[in-house]
Amino acid sequence: MSVLPSPALRDALAGWLSHLKALDGASANTLRAYQSDLSGFLAFLSAHNGDAVGMTRLKAVSQSDMRAFLAHVRAGGASARSAARTLSAVKGFFRWLAEREGFDPTAVLAARSPRYQRKLPRPLSEDAARSVIGTVADIAREDWIAARDAAVVTLLYGCGLRISEALSLTGAETELPSALRIRGKGGKERIVPVLPAAQSAVRDYVRLCPFPVADEPASPLFRGVRGGPLNPRLIARAMEQAREALGLPASATPHALRHSFATHLLAAGGDLRAIQELLGHASLSTTQAYTAVDAARLMEVYEKAHPRA
Incomplete structure (x- = not known):
């Protein structure tokens, strides 16, 4: 069973979402999707390690953790496109958090996004x-x-x-x-x-x-x-x-x-x-x-x- 992330980490997630809303103008639907993606990631980490996820654990996320997370997402039935969106949300949060907490997010940012065929627009003549x-x-x-x-x-x-x-x-x-x-x-x-x-x-x-x-x-x-x-x-x-x-x-x-x-x-x-x-x-x-x-x-x-x- 997953354990809730620490209060500090929940505050960090809330701060990132507020940043997206205030400075990037993210829509309510986008914010809900990102919150869901990050909540899923944090729940995976807690289940993967068997303990609560705090700031210290988050800073120690490895490439192996990221590979396991993406495998978990795909095993849950997510399409490559959906998995890529989830990974993009996780990377965005880590990039923002690393600037504030002063840690190296390379292990997360280097994770390869699943390849998928972008759908071309289908215009009328x-x-x-x-x-x-x-x-x-x-x-x-x-x-x-x-x-x-x-x-x-x-x-x-x-x-x-x-x-x-x-x-x-x-x-x-x-x-x-x-x-x-x-x-x-x-x-x-x-x-x-x-x-x-x-x-x-x-x-x-x-x-x-x-x-x-x-x-x-x-x-x-x-x-x-x-x-x-x-x-x-x-x-x-x-x-x-x-x-x-x-x-x-x-x-x-x-x-x-x-x-x-x-x-x-x-x-x-x-x-x-x-x-x-x-x-x-x-x-x-x-x-x-x-x-x-x-x-x-x-x-x-x-x-x-x-x-x-």
């Missing part, structure tokens, strides 16, 4: 993305709902917003400016240009909406049929119906429109750093996945069109 916008409007049962759904998916594709970001807009944005200040994951802010098509789509929705969204600047811009905040599942359902009508794959989700925004910008010569800023990615490596998508599409065209293929 430009024609399919445009067709989706029209189709979600066509399948709606009321004109104002058609305008609402079209406005939301236009923001996803035209501005590269996440569904949560689009639905966080308020009545203060009934007349969209030429650029929006969006607060994304971890509270990170970015400036996103707004296309005239998105401004027009939102304007049409506001005109037809039976609820006074323009008079309630602090309330949600996009409403459900009873006037409450629009549930993102309704947009996912509209996308599902649209992709079935258009014969698109199951990967044609609301988030795929954000992928499409990035991929089409890159294909048109967009700068990778600029696209990173528009998407609100904390790391350029996340944005670089779109270069792999573009290269894959280029090879597909090459193989189909080259006379020697």
Whole structure:
């Protein structure tokens, strides 16, 4: 049976999580995941050694301990991707703690992350993305709902917003400016240009909406049929119906429109750093996945069109 870590170590974990929240802007979901990862690591150490884990024991973690921990995680059914995330959390905590306690964290930081195949984003073609916008409007049962759904998916594709970001807009944005200040994951802010098509789509929705969204600047811009905040599942359902009508794959989700925004910008010569800023990615490596998508599409065209293929 595992033994609870020492009070000093519990305080250290709480301090690290507070640091992530205050300085790195980590989201609540990220903090919960990291806390779970670290709690699992500390529980493993206590069971592995048969005693409570304190600061002294933590400073003495060896490469052998790390190999045993990763084997334990994989034996518990975790995927390579999940194990890599857990190891990343452990390394982050040790890096932070070592700076404050003055010990060498090399044994932990040198642990090799399990290899896994990163999933490439699966964007829609430009024609399919445009067709989706029209189709979600066509399948709606009321004109104002058609305008609402079209406005939301236009923001996803035209501005590269996440569904949560689009639905966080308020009545203060009934007349969209030429650029929006969006607060994304971890509270990170970015400036996103707004296309005239998105401004027009939102304007049409506001005109037809039976609820006074323009008079309630602090309330949600996009409403459900009873006037409450629009549930993102309704947009996912509209996308599902649209992709079935258009014969698109199951990967044609609301988030795929954000992928499409990035991929089409890159294909048109967009700068990778600029696209990173528009998407609100904390790391350029996340944005670089779109270069792999573009290269894959280029090879597909090459193989189909080259006379020697």
